[in-house]
Amino acid sequence: MQNPPDIWFRMSRLCRLDVKWTGYHQGNAPLASYEHSNPYYEILMVTEGPIYLKSEDANLELVSGECYLLTPWERHTAWRLTHEHAGFFWVQFFATPGLTPGKPEMPLAEPEGWLDKSRQELRTGQDEEAEHLLLPRRFQPVRRYELLNLFEKLHGEMEHPQGYFRYRSSLLLGQIFHLIAEDLLSKENLQTAVPAAFLAYRQLVNLLNESYNTEPDRAFIESQLNRKYEYLCHIFKKYSGMSIFTYIHQLRIQRAQYLLVNSELPVNRIAESVGFSDPYYFSRLFKRFTHCTPSDFRKQNGPIGN
Known part of the structure; x- marks a missing residue:
């Protein structure tokens, strides 16, 4: 052709x-x-x-x-x-x-x-x-x-x-x-400059990546980025398609998956290490994101050495 x-x-x-x-x-x-x-x-x-x-x-x-x-x-x-x-x-x-x-x-x-x-x-x-x-x-x-x-x-x-x-x-x-x-x-004289809102979004993503296992609340986020929380929520939703706390949950579940496969820590210790004080809430959230319980995920994927 x-x-x-x-x-x-x-x-x-x-x-x-x-x-x-x-x-x-x-x-x-x-x-x-x-x-x-x-x-x-x-x-x-x-x-x-x-x-x-x-x-x-x-x-x-x-x-x-x-x-x-x-x-x-x-x-x-x-x-x-x-x-x-x-x-x-x-x-x-x-x-x-x-x-x-x-x-x-x-x-x-x-x-x-x-x-x-x-x-x-x-x-x-x-x-x-x-x-x-x-x-x-x-x-x-x-x-x-x-x-x-x-x-x-x-x-x-x-x-x-x-x-x-x-x-x-x-x-x-x-x-x-x-x-x-x-x-x-x-x-072609095309505009390639990065929008200011996108730069703020990247700063917010990096902050969440580094603090997801703590409690990055409104006051903490505003103090770190020197911007209004409502504005940051707006741009995060615009660029990521999800809320800030949905992304925090994704990061926590992602880390938990790694620990379930690559360590022998009990589920309650893993929940605590990724930022959940309630292991039962952690298990419910884990199942919502992965469609299986933490225990089943571990049986299917690890841990290393088994």
Whole structure:
């Protein structure tokens, strides 16, 4: 299936990048005379143009500094000869999870904004909610020389492998995509400043993470963050989708689960250590969150050594 040249891709922040091969193609070498395809993604950066790239059925003319992203098994070749000094770097890589394509009219700034990122701040959050980098299929970066330097370093790592060269190569490819994504935001004049309310929310989350096993009441929270409790409750609900005390309970149950599996402390001692003075209330709350009693959870999962 053909991808249009102006498609966009979303790449998860948690994407694992594995560089497979790199190379530098110059002039009209024999490689330009036949069709290519491979099971990996491939990104090109033109050092000197023009490069006449045929991608599936699209004939493209890439100029100096342009980048182009090919998808797995996408057929590509040259559709016209160029001059002997024209050239480009190419990098084949594996990505898990894969890049998610979007329509050309896909908005550059995701409408959910910081609400999308907010649950990742929670200790009990899910990695599946990680934000994405927005990558254009075809792009002319402003910081082309900085990007070219990264391609040169990456190609050098793969051409002269030593030690942990694959690890370093993955890091360099990540830097390449980060630079492209940041350059795109700057080029489109998109607002990337963190809202003040989100900063206050992160401070509150960090405070709760460190004090959940005590009693972080209204007076304590206000004194630590120098903000009204009502405002803090509002922004916490806005960004997390839950109340402050629901999150405190989640943190306590999370810690209790760890202790049930990794210690031999009795249930009443575990309840006390995570902030519950009433072990019966703790057991009822534990069952509400995990759908089993603390004793059953321990039987099913541990403790270590059993």
